[in-house]
Amino acid sequence: MLQESVASERSPNIEWLTGAAVVGPPLRLAIVPKSDLTTRQSDFLRARMCLLQHADDEGPRHVWDHPSCRPMLLGVLAGSTAIGAIYHGGPSYACDVAWWLDSEYRGRGLGSAMVEALAAHLKSAGITGVGEISIQGRYRQQSAALVRRLKRRFAVERSSWWFLRFPDRA
Secondary structure (H helix, E strand, O other): OOEOOOOOOOOOOOEEEEOOOOOOOOOOEEEEEHOOOOOHHHHHHHHHHHHHHHHOOOOOOHOOHHHHHHHHHHEEEEEEEEEEEOOOOOOOEEEEEEEEEOOOOOOOOHHHHHHHHHHHHHHHOOOOEEOOOOOOOOOHHHHHHHHHHHHHOOOOOHHHHHHOOOOHHH
């Protein structure tokens, strides 16, 4: 089970202490603005995202170095090791979200921990909803599970009017 730890001094950084859901010893997983990453961490992520094994991966790897996206980019740290990247932008009621997790860290429960930390980060930033998230690449089943997990964190009870008006969005 994931346990939320105290947020770091430099808000809106969010940290999660991974528990039994993650294979291996507990890790402190942090979501931090790209600007808070060290040059070494940022360069490491860029190098990992550019590897041939990640050529078909979607997500923030395509905008990591785009200047206009810099305020919308986040790094994912496991301890002091950069293991992933997140993009978020758009309106607070339907935030556009994309993530990338290094293949070295997939299949160990860290994606779920990352999504939990991301939900906490977005909520602390005033985000009230998540928009549609497209799923592509080799890990569709795992990504779909992560999308469902994130969307559950932003689920709201809707009146019967909503379901009558928008039955395909139930």
